[in-house]
Amino acid sequence: MNAIERERRAKHFDPDAYTIPEWAWYDGPAEGVVVRNKCGQRAKLLHPDFREVDETIPVDADADELAKRYATERRFEKLAGKIEDRDQRVTFDRLYERVLEDIVREEHKRLFHGSDPVDMSEFRSEVAGLARAFPGE
DSSP states (O other): OOHHHHTOOGGGOOTTTOOOOBOSSSSSBOSEEEEEOTTSOEEEEEOGGGOOSOTTSOTTOOHHHHHHHHSOHHHHHHHHHHHHHTTOOOOHHHHHHHHHHHHHHHSHHHHHHSSSOOOHHHHHHHHHHHHHHOTTO
16 A cells, blocks of 8 residues: 555545455455554454355344354353362352353454344343253353
8 A cells, every 4th residue: 555545534535445455475355454543543444255254153143043052061061160170169150251251252253243243231141041051050
């Protein structure tokens, strides 16, 4: 990008008209670019081919579906084991917080930045219901 393009005022920048450059290390476009302003704020502008977060999850999936998909029995067992390894009792609060933290860390893009962000209060409620039903608790 030339120096004049770099100094463009934000009000004159149209993200929809911006073309993501070719990637220097392989054929094809880069995944995206980072756009910064003079105040230090940043934003990611992704290439359209990379915008889909997870093609196996329907875009219109609700919090209930996502909670069942991510808060699996296997995840509960794994995290309950980690809690026990630290010589702590597995309680609902500990297990729920660990599972929710684990899901958000792994699925942050889908939950917060997908084309249809998830209602997190509903999602937390669904995960809590699954945590209550977990037999190891």
